[in-house]
Amino acid sequence: MREDQYHHGDLKQELIDKGLLLLNEEGIEGFSLRKVAKMCGVSHAAPYKHFKDKDALISEIIKEVWKKLYLSLVEVTKLYSSDAKLQLVEMGKTYVKFMTQNPQYLKFMFLSDNNCSVDIKNGEFFVEDAAFEVLKNSAEVFFKETKLDKKLYMQKILGMWSLVHGLTILITQKNLRYDGDYLDLVGEIIESNI
Template sequence: MDRETYHHGDLKQELIHNGLLLLNKEGIERFSLRKVASMCGVSHNAPYRHFKDKDELINEIVRVVWEKFYISLLDVTKLYTDEPRLQIVEMGKAYVKFMVENPDYLKFMFLSDSTYPIRIEDGKFYGDKDSAFGVFKNSSERYFKEINLNEKLYMQKTL
C-alpha cells in the first residue's frame, strides 16, 4: 500500500477540505500550499501530486463547493418536476438547510472574494446554464410562464 493512501486516505479531498478552511480563515492573499500541507500533516511537496499550484487547488475548491450547492438545488427540482412554484419554495428550504449544514461553504461562497457573480449582458443572463443560479432561474421562468407573467419582467422578478 502506498504511503499516502495508508496515512491519509484521500489526500486530494483532504487538501480541498483544509484548503477551504484556510481560505476562510486567512483569505486568498495569505493562502499557500505549504500551509494546507501542514494542516494535512504531509510534506510541503505532497500537494503537488494533485495540484500544479495553489491556483489550481483554489479553482478546485471553488468548483467543488459550487457543484455541491448546485446539486442540492437540482435534487429538489427533481422531486417536483411539474410544479415550478413548489420547486422554488423547496429550493429556498434546501438553500437554508445547505448553508446551515455547511457553514464553511456559506462563508466561502458569499462572504469572501470567491463569489460567482451573476453576469447580465444585453438584458440576458449569461453563464448560468449549469449553476445553482441557473437551477433557480429555470424554475422561476417556468413559474412565470405558468402564471402568465409578462416575459419582459422575468429578469427583474428572478433577481
C-alpha cells in the same frame, strides 16, 4: 517512509476541505500549499501530487463548492418536478439549509473575493454558475404557468435569489432568531413572495 506516505484516505479531498478552511481563515493572501499540507498532517511536497500549484487547488475548491450546491438544487427539481411553485419554495429552502449547514461555503462563495457574479445585460442574465441556472430555469417554468409578463422575469428571479440569500445571511450570522423550524419560516416567506 516519508510523512505523506502515512496519510490514509483521500488526500486530494482532504486538501480541498482543509484548503477551504484556510481560505476562509486567512484569505488568498495567507493561503499556501505548505499551510494546507500542515493542516492535513502531510509533508509540504504531498499536495503537488494532486495539484500543480496553489491556484490549481483554489480552482478545485471553487468547482467543488459550486458543484455541491448545484447537485442539491438539481435533486429538488427532480423531487418536485410536477409542481413548479413548490419546486421554487423547496429550492429556496434547500439553498438556505445548504448554506447555513455549511457556513464555510457561504463565506467562500459570497463573502469573499472568490465569488461568482451575476451579470445583467439588456434584461438578460449572464452567469457562469450552473446552480443559478437551475433557479432561473425553474422560475421561468413557474412564470410561464402563471402567465407572468416576460419583461418581469429578470426582476422576479433576482428578487427570489436576493430573498433566499438575504435570509441565509441573517440566519447564519444569527441576526434572525426564530423559535420554530427556520426552514418552515423560510418556506412561508418564499411562498408569500413568489
